[in-house]
Amino acid sequence: MKFACQCGAVAGVIDKATPAEGDHVVCHCTDCRDLVRHFGKEASILDAYDGTALYQSRCARMHIHSGKENLAGLHMTDGPTLRWYAKCCDTPMFNTYKNARIPYVTTLLANCDDAGRKALGEPIGHLFLDDVDADTSDLTPMSMNRLLRRFFPRMLKDIVSGDRRRCELFDATTFEPIAEPALLSAAEKEALGRAWN
Numbered sequence: 001m002k003f004a005c006q007c008g009a010v011a012g013v014i015d016k017a018t019p020a021e022g023d024h025v026v027c028h029c030t031d032c033r034d035l036v037r038h039f040g041k042e043a044s045i046l047d048a049y050d051g052t053a054l055y056q057s058r059c060a061r062m063h064i065h066s067g068k069e070n071l072a073g074l075h076m077t078d079g080p081t082l083r084w085y086a087k088c089c090d091t092p093m094f095n096t097y098k099n100a101r102i103p104y105v106t107t108l109l110a111n112c113d114d115a116g117r118k119a120l121g122e123p124i125g126h127l128f129l130d131d132v133d134a135d136t137s138d139l140t141p142m143s144m145n146r147l148l149r150r151f152f153p154r155m156l157k158d159i160v161s162g163d164r165r166r167c168e169l170f171d172a173t174t175f176e177p178i179a180e181p182a183l184l185s186a187a188e189k190e191a192l193g194r195a196w197n
Ligand SMILES: [Zn+2]
Pocket: 005, 006, 007, 008, 009, 010, 086, 087, 088, 089, 090, 091
């Protein structure tokens, strides 16, 4: 499955992107939504229920062919989820753990090619539907626990095989991000109406 930021400078592929090799989900959590709002990309990324379509897969399957120097990291909160975006055009692109110790790459499918997305099939479920105000009774809910149970065997493979050290977004030796992440500032939080956290 091919991916590219909106201006095309950052581009690459996710290898073996199939329903069996990763998880196609839609996340409706406030952080995913606000990440997209922060970059003003609601129209191109969010669905009708403010959801973000995602594919979570093994960390070494993601290959960047160009524009890697444009990737930057952002923490929405002081939690461990690290958001990666293309600073050339403010496109949110990937989510990971804060370092390579817990290995996964979650790719925003809005940046992926139609054929690649089609190969993933329908999403297996929708995360954090409680965060949605609208009626979501026609969507299939999915719990974070179920996603974690599906992720666990892939994590073990990445640790045992050493693939954890072969993620494009982290240093192979230190496990630290290739670019120093920023934390959403108080002013940026306020702009999103998040002054309470
Ligand atoms: Zn770009």
